[in-house]
Amino acid sequence: MTWTLYGDWNSGATIVEILLNEAAAPFAFRQISIARDQQLDAAFGAINPMRRLPALVVPGGMLVTESLACVLVLAEHVPDARLLPPPATPGRATVLRWMAFLAGELYGAVGRFDYPERYTTDPGGTTAVRDSAVAETRRLWSLLDGNLGPGPYVLGERFSALDAQILVMSRWTNGPAEWVDEHCPRIAEVVRTTAARPSAAAIWTRNYEPVxxxxxxxxxxxxxxxxxxxxxxxxxxxxxxxxxxxxxxxxxxxxxxxxxxxxxxxxxxxxxxxxxxxxxxxxxxxxxxxxxxxxxxxxxxxxxxxxxxxxxxxxxxxxxxxxxxxxxxxxxxxxxxxxxxxxxxxxxxxxxxxxxxx
Ligand SMILES: N[C@@H](CCC(=O)N[C@@H](CS)C(=O)NCC(=O)O)C(=O)O
The missing domain is CATH 3.40.630.30 (Gcn5-related N-acetyltransferase (GNAT))
Known part of the structure; x- marks a missing residue:
């Protein structure tokens, strides 16, 4: 009954890693090093044709890619872990709304910052792509921050998969995460509370705790x-x-x-x-x-x-x-x-x- 997670330390896979811990689900982690561009290798392309992380294999062999789908499929397979609020509730709608927002909008801006050359045909245009990606990520985090109710988690006292997604994605906001912590108080609170959970504490230490x-x-x-x-x-x-x-x-x-x-x-x-x-x-x-x-x-x-x-x-x-x-x-x-x-x-x-x- 072992899951397999393809990812790198501090990547979209880290969201799934925290949630697998949350569910106490046994998993094997297969590291695909982004620093060494291993996600672009043909071997990984056979697993995810988009050549991006994460990819998740459900016990029994079913393969899922796309971070949002990985989280939803995991939540469906481990209902007792209550990673999502019950269907057709306001909490569920809130969580789905902002998880889609982060996976769709924010991930795109992060990709434009990390790989600006993919988003312009002008060799001199990469700085402009990066600058606009930084501005966009800040706009998106501020927008989310302004729409969150009282904490400490997004849904108040109840943890959900969205909190893990916020913890991880807010750490790679195109350079220092300090901007988010300084300008987005509710996001910073979600991050602090989630980082202290047993499912996330060691992951937080090794990936994000400052040297x-x-x-x-x-x-x-x-x-x-x-x-x-x-x-x-x-x-x-x-x-x-x-x-x-x-x-x-x-x-x-x-x-x-x-x-x-x-x-x-x-x-x-x-x-x-x-x-x-x-x-x-x-x-x-x-x-x-x-x-x-x-x-x-x-x-x-x-x-x-x-x-x-x-x-x-x-x-x-x-x-x-x-x-x-x-x-x-x-x-x-x-x-x-x-x-x-x-x-x-x-x-x-x-x-x-x-x-x-x-
Ligand atoms: N839409 C995808 C985006 C995945 C993505 O961009 N992953 C990053 C790692 S966090 C990646 O693989 N980057 C390497 C690349 O784009 O070459 C998802 O939500 O899973």
Whole structure:
């Protein structure tokens, strides 16, 4: 009785992911990386000819695409989860109305922002397409915000699938979600309340919780997370990897450690960056075992790259243990090129670098 969800972390599939959790429905997540354009591959085209995420396979094999249809079909299959209000009620009409609005109108504007070249034949026209998409998304969120009754959810005290859709889609409003949070108080309230639900809390942490500097009182938690994350590597590389014995109190004091934490302050992941020898080094990325393999590590790597750009570096560098072949392959897939190999401080290291576009 397992569902299969094709999606990426922080995509339309995330709405379905939250609702599958809400229904306690077992599912397999098949990652299709948008950053690597895997949705455009022929293999995924055979699943969704539109080559877009999400796609959902119902237990038994029936395939659904289009985010709105995925949500409706899921809600029909798990009636006990009460993802939608009963048919022919005002609540049902409200939820259907705004779910169609977001899937039809807002998704289109997001697509125009993400892929402006698809919406103009003028090679110089992409900025104008993007600018108008930003204005349109803001108009749509403001319109929805102004039409919502008292909270905390859209339907007051009752959660519905629409709340999950708002949580996810409001996070990708063409750049920072801060605009929505600042200008749309009811949407922000729905997001806050929905993010705290058990179905969404971990998804919220790994996809949307801001990366922040580690606090001085978190040195022990940082060390414990690194210990847990790197422990599986000890038998592979035959020694304790360097990060397991680092001085995190010192690194935190120097402003080199950034974390993503749950609402309870339990750490989900961290990245250590260091400026040395005229370069920004990505020193260490670690995720807590419960968060491994779900996109948080990549988000932390993107954070480090953005930080390098922000500090004026044209490239970011790193080294990893030569026996951590899986990491070397991952960094290669993310655009890092090998620049050399040597043994340093008893560690056989692979050095890599990624050039950063302005
Ligand atoms: N109408 C579709 C839109 C889906 C969509 O645009 N999905 C995005 C991910 S959130 C996507 O696949 N983008 C990649 C692309 O367009 O190439 C739906 O509601 O499911």
């Amino acid at each position: 922040r500097p580690a606090r001085a009182d978190e040195a022990a938690s940082v060390a414990a997370l690194v210990e847990a994350a790197y422990a599986p590597w000890v038998p592979v590389v035959g020694q304790r990897p360097g990060p397991m014995d680092d001085d995190y109190a010192g690194r935190i004091a120097r402003g080199e450690v950034f974390v993503v934490a749950e609402a309870s302050d339990v750490l989900a992941g961290l990245v250590v960056i260091e400026e040395k020898a005229g370069a920004l080094w990505l020193d260490n990325v670690a995720t807590a075992p419960a968060y491994a393999g779900k996109g948080l590590g990549r988000r932390l790597i993107r954070f480090a790259e953005a930080e390098a750009r922000h500090r004026g570096y044209g490239a970011i560098r790193l080294y990893t243990h030569q026996r951590m072949e899986r990491n070397v392959a991952l960094y290669r897939a993310l655009g890092y090129a090998e620049t050399g190999r040597s043994v340093e401080a008893g560690f056989p290291r692979v050095f890599m670098e990624k050039r950063l576009a302005g």
